[in-house]
Amino acid sequence: EVQLVESGGGLVQPGRSLRLSCAASGFNFDDYAMHWVRQAPGKGLEWVSGINWNSGNIAYAETVMGRFTISRDNAKNSVFLQMNSLRAEDTALYYCVKGEGLILLHFDHWGQGALVTVSS
Amino acid sequence: QSVLTQPPSASGTPGQRVNFSCSGSSSNIGTNFVYWYQQFPGTAPKLLIYRNDRRPSGVPDRFSGSKSGTSASLAISGLRSEDEADYYCVAWDDSLRGGVFGTGTKVTVL
Numbered sequence: 001e002v003q004l005v006e007s008g009g010g011l012v013q014p015g016r017s018l019r020l021s022c023a024a025s026g027f028n029f030d031d032y033a034m035h036w037v038r039q040a041p042g043k044g045l046e047w048v049s050g051i052n053w054n055s056g057n058i059a060y061a062e063t064v065m066g067r068f069t070i071s072r073d074n075a076k077n078s079v080f081l082q083m084n085s086l087r088a089e090d091t092a093l094y095y096c097v098k099g100e101g102l103i104l105l106h107f108d109h110w111g112q113g114a115l116v117t118v119s120s
Numbered sequence: 121q122s123v124l125t126q127p128p129s130a131s132g133t134p135g136q137r138v139n140f141s142c143s144g145s146s147s148n149i150g151t152n153f154v155y156w157y158q159q160f161p162g163t164a165p166k167l168l169i170y171r172n173d174r175r176p177s178g179v180p181d182r183f184s185g186s187k188s189g190t191s192a193s194l195a196i197s198g199l200r201s202e203d204e205a206d207y208y209c210v211a212w213d214d215s216l217r218g219g220v221f222g223t224g225t226k227v228t229v230l
Contacts, residue, residue: 045208050219059219107165112164
């Protein structure tokens with residue numbers, strides 16, 4: 001059974017940093033791209049970032065470019081999202097998502113989400 | 121901001137067919153695959169349609185997707201009460217070099 005378990009969410013002040021982790025199991029992790037998708041309270045879905053199987057191809061949404069960094073550790077079946085210079089508008093539920101490829105947005109498995117709240 | 125535009129709502133009575141669009145541009149829908157997701161309140165989205173018009177196993181054939189030019193559509197035939205949910209399209213955008221979700225459509229069964 002495929003499982004994606006996010007951790008690292010919480011309350012953080014504007015301008016500070018937070019690192020999300022996602023532990024994957026139940027599939028060959030290094031065969032797939034991984035993505036982060038977020039959803040602000042009461043709002044729609046927003047694609048945040050994606051990383052291909054070997055970290056050779058990475059992409060970010062314009063809203064987080066230069067502030068967020070995605071990475072993965074295939075030996076530990078994990079993907080990470082380092083979030084710096086956080087803003088109030090980054091407040092959202094962050095989903096870790098298994099993807100077919102970087103540009104193939106076939107998200108067949110989602111985590112339960114990690115809540116990030118940016119507030120003073 | 122969302123680059124793909126969807127109507128905010130769609131509705132129908134049980135058994136009816138509802139159909140709604142996802143409008144984009146040549147750099148996203150016009151070039152890349154469209155995917156559709158269904159989301160119920162408080163739950164993670166679920167893949168409904170992939171590669172424009174394909175259904176994952178387990179998704180009823182009442183759901184169908186199509187694409188023409190820079191627009192895509194999702195149709196639900198034989199509408200059922202359990203289809204009440206939010207629906208989102210998404211595609212890769214070559215210009216932005218990122219994924220872009222639609223604004224979302226809330227389907228209501230009257």
